[in-house]
Amino acid sequence: MTRKLEVLATGALALVEDLGRAGLAATGVGRSGAADRAALRLANRLVANPEGAAGIEVVFGGLAVRAHGLLTVALSGAPAPADVDGTPVGHHALVVLRPGHVLRLGVPPTGLRTYVAVRGGLAVEPVLGSRSTDVLSGLGPDKLTPGTMLPIGAEPDELPLVDVAPVAVPAGDEVVLRAVPGPRAEFFTDVGALARTTWTASSRSDRVGMRLEGDPIERAGSGELPSEGIVRGSVQVPPGGEPVLFLADHPVTGGYPVAAVVLDADVDRAAQVRPGQPVRFVLVPPPWKESP
Amino acid sequence: MRLLPCGDTGLLVEVDGLPEVLALADAVRAAPPAGVLDVVPAARTVMLCVEPGTDLTEVRRAVLGLDVEPGVAPPDGERVEIEVVYDGPDLDEVGELTGLGADGVVAAHTGTPWRAAFGGFAPGFAYLVGGDPRLEVARRSESRTSVPAGAVGLAGEFSGVYPRSSPGGWQLIGHTDAELWNIDRGALLQPGCTVVFKALS
Numbered sequence: 001m002t003r004k005l006e007v008l009a010t011g012a013l014a015l016v017e018d019l020g021r022a023g024l025a026a027t028g029v030g031r032s033g034a035a036d037r038a039a040l041r042l043a044n045r046l047v048a049n050p051e052g053a054a055g056i057e058v059v060f061g062g063l064a065v066r067a068h069g070l071l072t073v074a075l076s077g078a079p080a081p082a083d084v085d086g087t088p089v090g091h092h093a094l095v096v097l098r099p100g101h102v103l104r105l106g107v108p109p110t111g112l113r114t115y116v117a118v119r120g121g122l123a124v125e126p127v128l129g130s131r132s133t134d135v136l137s138g139l140g141p142d143k144l145t146p147g148t149m150l151p152i153g154a155e156p157d158e159l160p161l162v163d164v165a166p167v168a169v170p171a172g173d174e175v176v177l178r179a180v181p182g183p184r185a186e187f188f189t190d191v192g193a194l195a196r197t198t199w200t201a202s203s204r205s206d207r208v209g210m211r212l213e214g215d216p217i218e219r220a221g222s223g224e225l226p227s228e229g230i231v232r233g234s235v236q237v238p239p240g241g242e243p244v245l246f247l248a249d250h251p252v253t254g255g256y257p258v259a260a261v262v263l264d265a266d267v268d269r270a271a272q273v274r275p276g277q278p279v280r281f282v283l284v285p286p287p288w289k290e291s292p
Numbered sequence: 293m294r295l296l297p298c299g300d301t302g303l304l305v306e307v308d309g310l311p312e313v314l315a316l317a318d319a320v321r322a323a324p325p326a327g328v329l330d331v332v333p334a335a336r337t338v339m340l341c342v343e344p345g346t347d348l349t350e351v352r353r354a355v356l357g358l359d360v361e362p363g364v365a366p367p368d369g370e371r372v373e374i375e376v377v378y379d380g381p382d383l384d385e386v387g388e389l390t391g392l393g394a395d396g397v398v399a400a401h402t403g404t405p406w407r408a409a410f411g412g413f414a415p416g417f418a419y420l421v422g423g424d425p426r427l428e429v430a431r432r433s434e435s436r437t438s439v440p441a442g443a444v445g446l447a448g449e450f451s452g453v454y455p456r457s458s459p460g461g462w463q464l465i466g467h468t469d470a471e472l473w474n475i476d477r478g479a480l481l482q483p484g485c486t487v488v489f490k491a492l493s
Contacts, residue, residue, distance in 0.1 A: 183297060231299060
């Protein structure tokens, strides 16, 4: 019998995500993939999957899934309280689901996105080499709905090495993100203002970007910028002066100046920031030596 | 050539104009520095996206050492022929704006090969350059709320084909049945490829 995971409830939003599609940006297709890649990787490592296997990204808890067949799962990211048929189970730990068992996630006390990895990975049809849903370009599997049956791939040869990983969960208070000024810092009277303001994550944030509210950043002059490529972590400042921090499903190019770019390792933490949570930037120098 | 910082996973290279963009993108694709995952050319820049952990000092050194000669014939990219029915709602107006007349626009659009310079806007959309310079027309003063998939348009120095129905402000001169985008294959027009339009009567 093919092993499957049946979706019973999804909460606000539950998507299939892996590590995304690389190499296609020049044709307008972004990378996408898990918003918190470190969390998906960890969940996959716990069940001895390859790090890039597809799992479920759950926003703000509320997922319920029923096992068809014997499945081993692990949770990571936002520490949503979880139970299997009413018995609480741990975060960052191996959980065995027997046929018919129902795994339920409550609302996480901190963080935003919880990841569920299944040993063998979710075996939905890949699109352009990835099983990720890109909400901006509409590529990849549909968002999960009650009744969705997720096929599970063959279990890898490797066996899980640890039962539980002692990893910190996302912070509930102010989140500090390291960012390198540029590429368009000169479009602003003082890019340092980005670091002097305590921003608030807006409820209009999504997988495309986190919108920040606070004292608007002042533009120097009104020069126009032709569209150019942007990377995950870019802090773009539209004419209103309130920044947008681009996340997994960011557009491939953009026409507003990017004041700074958050370091890659910190973008995963940014993806766990909840609406209303304070965010601060610390500006750091570019990670290279000047003289070639 | 100006190298601009983009965090620890990007390097934005700014050049003088589109010929330099194309030459630089060709040079990087021909000899990608270690760690480069994505090369994203745009109107005046080429973004290099790198694998996290890549030594950007080395990437910078490699880019600065590239032999970039704009204007040199592009490497033999794939040649894609697109059959077009020239019946667009703006064809007559473009004929007047350019002084070529509708037939002259068709002759100019089909008479010179184009080159896919860069993508963007929507999956599968390619900005085509290098066509007949007499076809340069401004965008429509008001954008249409819906342009059908397959519409062939002109804007500034560019031509392009809408991969799917979307809003758009380009001057529409015709339509094609060519499948610009397909989720198994991706984009029909890959950056660097040569595009030749052929008129269907």
